Amino acid sequence: MMRGDRLISILLLLQSYNQLTAKQLSEKLEVSERTIYRDMDALSRIGIPVIAERGKQGGWSLLNNYKTSLTGFKETEVHALFISYSIQLLEDLGLKREADDARNKLFASLPAVQQNSAKAVWNRIYIDTSSWRQKQENAASFSVLQQAIWDTKKLRIEYQRADGSEDERIVKPLGLVAKGNKWYFIAGKENNEIRSYRISRIQTAKPIDETFIRPNNFDLASYWDSTTNAFIEHLPEYPVSVEVTKKIMPRLTFTGRFVRILEVKDPSQEGWIPVDLVFNTEEEAAAYILGFANQIRVLKPKRLHSKVSDMAKATAAFYQQND
CATH class of the missing domain: 2.30.30.520 (SH3 type barrels.)
Known part of the structure; x- marks a missing residue:
């Protein structure tokens, strides 16, 4: 971020939040606290009434609720404002219609050239936060x-x-x-x-x-x-090394279970692909691997290999008894 843009951002942040510490400003603007202090000196030199209050509840603020009227949007700012929002989340909040009205008002206030830029964003980026086969959660309260x-x-x-x-x-x-x-x-x-x-x-x-x-x-x-x-x-980790068939490679993380792929190695001469995975627990790993039947096999740990084998035998015996 260029310094001029950062100074404007500081002004807007202080107007929005009333008071922020140097640490909070540095985190929001992704610069060091020392840089924030230098920026505050620069704002003071050009006549912006920034003041610092010391103490536990202190921070930087603008004297007497000073306001600045900054007008005009950069093209990238228009892009940021008009990227599609999550319809589902706004409906949860009961704000879908209000969001549409606010966007239409903002769109109407833009110059014609920036209206074209806003339309371009609408047709190029769409955000959908729902999951496949989404199950509606209970949200009665x-x-x-x-x-x-x-x-x-x-x-x-x-x-x-x-x-x-x-x-x-x-x-x-x-x-x-x-x-x-x-x-x-x-x-x-x-x-x-x-x-x-x-x-x-x-x-x-x-x-x-x-x-x-x-x-x-x-x-x-x-x-x-x-x-x-x-x-x-602090999540528990249970690392597992397996070999999988080419057929199931695209499906490894497309399941309802937690699994993370650490490394995919070159296929063996037989066509099996070595993969290092991480689960939360041994139980999750065993159930996941069993779900792929003969398309995946455990290399290590050996204990998991035995556990999956025992589970497979118990499952087969159960269904044989109930035929």
Whole structure:
């Protein structure tokens, strides 16, 4: 990003967020904090009233809600604004019609030459966040969660854990996150610990006539990124080496199970293709491999080879008994 563009971006960010720390600005603009401090000096020298407030709740802001009227879009900015949105997610939020109206108003406000650029984007990029044979998740409480976030009101929810057990808790709604086509509810507990809840597991959600104060420095996108990275880092890993037939190569990751391909090696003289895979657990690996029958065979670990063999024998015996 050129420095002039970055200075404008800083102004727009401060106008949008009112106050941001140097660290937050550096993360959003993908530069160092030292660069942000130099940019602030540059803004001050040209008469922009940026001020720094020290302390835990401090940060950079604009004096007396200073506003600048920046007009005109670059072509790449028009592209960014008019890339198609996810229709399914907007319908979940009840904002599909409003999004269409807002886009039409924005389109009408553009010069003719940029309207052509916007049309070109519509016809070249389309985003579909749904999955093949998508199963609609239970989201009975979605509108209640959404309203509580806007109203900053506490909720009493009944939540079903991954193991099937349920519990009741009072939470402070902070935001909604769409991961692919699945929604997550972000909320603070009574002790202010922030947690993520799969919306399809929220059995009931009832508003409590009690408001709360949102954490000043809470940034939804930053929270989600950090928790997602931490989740991935702590996922269990079960590496497996296999050989597969050419026939099933395109289907290896096109299944409902978690599997990651580490390496695909050159085929052997017999035509088998060596592949290194990673699963979460041995059980997932065994069920996955068994599903491909005689089109895949385990090289290592040997324990998994035996497990798949035993499962195949047990399956065959079961069906022979029930013929």
